[in-house]
Amino acid sequence: MKIVSAKFVRGLFMALLVATSPTVASSASLRTEKGIAYAERPSCVLDVRVPVGETNFPTVVWLHGGGLSGGARHFIPLSDGKIAQVAVEYRLLGKDAVRGEDCIEDAAAAVAWTFEHIAEYGGDPARIYLCGKSAGAYLSMMVGMDGRWLAAHGRSNRDLAGIVAVSGQATKHYNVRKFAGDSDPQYLPKIDDLAPLAHVSKDVPPIVSVCGQPPYEWKCRAEENRFLVSSLEALGHPFARYVECPLCDHGRVDAPAWGYIELFIHNRLP
Numbered sequence: 365m366k367i368v369s370a371k372f373v374r375g376l377f378m379a380l381l382v383a384t385s386p387t388v389a390s391s392a393s394l395r396t397e398k399g400i401a402y403a404e405r406p407s408c409v410l411d412v413r414v415p416v417g418e419t420n421f422p423t424v425v426w427l428h429g430g431g432l433s434g435g436a437r438h439f440i441p442l443s444d445g446k447i448a449q450v451a452v453e454y455r456l457l458g459k460d461a462v463r464g465e466d467c468i469e470d471a472a473a474a475v476a477w478t479f480e481h482i483a484e485y486g487g488d489p490a491r492i493y494l495c496g497k498s499a500g501a502y503l504s505m506m507v508g509m510d511g512r513w514l515a516a517h518g519r520s521n522r523d524l525a526g527i528v529a530v531s532g533q534a535t536k537h538y539n540v541r542k543f544a545g546d547s548d549p550q551y552l553p554k555i556d557d558l559a560p561l562a563h564v565s566k567d568v569p570p571i572v573s574v575c576g577q578p579p580y581e582w583k584c585r586a587e588e589n590r591f592l593v594s595s596l597e598a599l600g601h602p603f604a605r606y607v608e609c610p611l612c613d614h615g616r617v618d619a620p621a622w623g624y625i626e627l628f629i630h631n632r633l634p
Contacts, residue, residue: 368607368624368634393417394445402477403470406460407453410474413439414448414485422491422525422629423448423482425475429498432467432539433457440618444626448487450478454503457543464540464558468513471503475524476517493526494569495625497618498582499539501532505560505592509568526570526628530621531581531614534560534588551583561592566600572628573605574621576612585614605633 393416399409415421424442426449428435437453454470455461461470479489496504507513508527514520536559538550548554555561573589575581589606596604605628609620627633 368605400477402452403473405455405470407455408470408473409437409453410477411437411439411451412448412485413451414487415446418446419486420488420491421446421448421486422493423450423478423487424493424495424625424629425450425452425478427452427454427471427474427494427496427500427503429496429500430456432461432464432499432502432537433459433543435499440622440625442622442626444629447626447629448482448485450474450482457539463544464537467499467540468503468506468558469516472507472513472517475507475514476519479519479523490523491525491629492523493528493625493629494524495528495530496532497530497621498532498614499537501529502537502560505529505532505534505571506558506563508571509560509563509565510557522567522569524569526572527568528572528574528621528625528628529560529589530574531576531585531617532560532573532589533585534592535584553584553588561588561595564592564595564599564601566596566602568596568601570603570628571596571601571605572607572624572633574607574609574617574624576614576617577608577610580611580613581617582614 396413398411437451439449452474455466494504494508511521535553575586578586593604593606
């Protein structure tokens with residue numbers, strides 16, 4: 365399995381300290397539009413932030429965490445101001461969503477909206493990266509790996525430039541199970557059509573999985589993602605990477621993850 369080395373991870377932490385300093389951070393100015401409806405359903409809105417005066421820029425579609433039952437759309441603190449972001453709000457279980465499939469459908473609809481509209485802002489539709497944290501990472505993997513969700517919108521998951529899943533669940537999400545009436549233990553792994561692991565293939569987009577380090581990380585997350593990346597590689601996938609961030613728990617993995625997203629977009633991951 366291709367694992368980014370610990371030496372590289374340590375080097376990245378130092379690079380992040382430099383990259384986020386005012387003297388070297390991107391000076392691109394940004395324009396933000398908020399509250400754009402991407403589907404005629406409750407909570408289906410997104411915000412767009414794009415670099416002013418730039419063209420053909422890459423775009424991160426960001427899906428927030430919160431167990432599919434909480435959280436809200438937000439931009440992530442990338443140091444490269446020439447990367448656009450689409451921050452997505454989606455229906456939540458126990459609120460507007462009834463099933464896990466509702467959350468996945470919203471994520472797919474937001475990605476389809478981005479494919480259709482990002483060129484209007486100057487972005488390159490061929491450089492769209494689907495990324496998320498925790499529950500958002502689960503959604504990113506489901507939409508990016510199971511082609512049926514984007515196909516319903518006349519799009520292909522293979523048109524994505526890449527996927528970055530930050531501490532996502534590779535088995536069936538525990539709240540998808542819970543809200544479907546499954547009373548089995550939370551950490552009992554289950555794999556069916558609503559599990560990213562059910563959709564491993566050499567043909568899914570390039571993918572990077574970033575996790576914290578056990579035992580600090582959420583239980584089973586690192587192990588599930590190692591298995592997902594190993595399975596992709598065993599099937600001949602050309603670019604699947606697993607990154608484990610030393611001493612990081614489920615929250616602290618955020619800071620290094622932003623750097624890995626940028627390195628991935630700029631083709632600088634080993």
